[in-house]
Amino acid sequence: MHLTRFRINTARQGARHLLASPQRMHAAVMSSFAGALPSQGNASRILWRLDRTSRAEVLLFIVSEDRPDLTHLVEQAGWPTTATWQTYDYKSFLDGLTAGSTWDFRLTANPVHHIRRTPDEERKRTAHRTPRHQMAWLLARQEQAGFRILETPAERRRLPQGDAYQLIVRDERRHRFDKTELTTGETKHVPLVTVTYDGRLEVTDPAALRRTLIQGLGRAKAYGCGLMTLARSGGR
Incomplete structure (x- = not known):
C-alpha cells in the first residue's frame, strides 16, 4: 500500500x-x-x-x-x-498500529441517512444537515471501524452538555454535477454534501482500523470521501 x-x-x-x-x-x-x-x-x-x-x-x-x-x-x-x-x-505504518495507541485523525466524508416522508414512499438517501447529526453519523461507525473517539475531559468542556468528544466537524461543502451511467447512457444529477472531521481517537481493533484506512469510510469514495489519515499530535 x-x-x-x-x-x-x-x-x-x-x-x-x-x-x-x-x-x-x-x-x-x-x-x-x-x-x-x-x-x-x-x-x-x-x-x-x-x-x-x-x-x-x-x-x-x-x-x-x-x-x-x-x-x-x-x-x-x-x-x-x-x-x-x-x-x-x-x-x-499500518502494520505498526496497536490497540490502545492514540492518534489525531482527519476524515472527509459524506454523512447520509435514509428517510421516508410518508409510509408508502420509498426510502431515499439524504445528507445530514446539522453538525450534531453529522457528528452522530461518525460516532455510530467508530466501533465497527476499529477506533474510539476520545472524550473531552470534563474540565475542558465549554458547556456542561457540549463538547463531549475531541471531535470537530467543519468545512461543509455542497456540490452538484451530472453523471452519465456507463451501462445505460442515462445522465443523472448528483448532489453531494461533504464535511471534514478533525479529532483524536484510540485504536480499539487494529485489523478493523487497517481496513478502514485502506477501504475508506462511508459513501462517495470516488468523489474525495472516505479517506481517513492518522498523525501524532501536532504532526499535521
Whole structure:
C-alpha cells in the first residue's frame, strides 16, 4: 500500500478547474494509475482527499495499492520545474498500529441517512444537515471501524452538555454535477454534501482500523470521501 501527497498550485487555471469539480478530480486521480478505470473493481482500492490548510494550501492525498504517477497533475496543477509529489510506504505504518495507541485523525466524508416522508414512499438517501447529526453519523461507525473517539475531559468542556468528544466537524461543502451511467447512457444529477472531521481517537481493533484506512469510510469514495489519515499530535 502507498500513501501519496501532492501540493496543488491553486494559482494555476488547471488547478482551479479540477478543484471546482469532484468528478474532474476523480478522473485526474484515476488517470494516475495504468489501466485503472472508474468502472473497474480496482477503483474501490483508490481513495483520495483534498485538504485545505490554514496556510491556504490545498493538498491532495491518495491511498492506493499501486504506486501512482502524477506527472499529468504536476503539469496541469503543480509546479513542473520545482516540485513533484511524495509517495510513502503505507504498509509499514499500518502494520505498526496497536490497540490502545492514540492518534489525531482527519476524515472527509459524506454523512447520509435514509428517510421516508410518508409510509408508502420509498426510502431515499439524504445528507445530514446539522453538525450534531453529522457528528452522530461518525460516532455510530467508530466501533465497527476499529477506533474510539476520545472524550473531552470534563474540565475542558465549554458547556456542561457540549463538547463531549475531541471531535470537530467543519468545512461543509455542497456540490452538484451530472453523471452519465456507463451501462445505460442515462445522465443523472448528483448532489453531494461533504464535511471534514478533525479529532483524536484510540485504536480499539487494529485489523478493523487497517481496513478502514485502506477501504475508506462511508459513501462517495470516488468523489474525495472516505479517506481517513492518522498523525501524532501536532504532526499535521
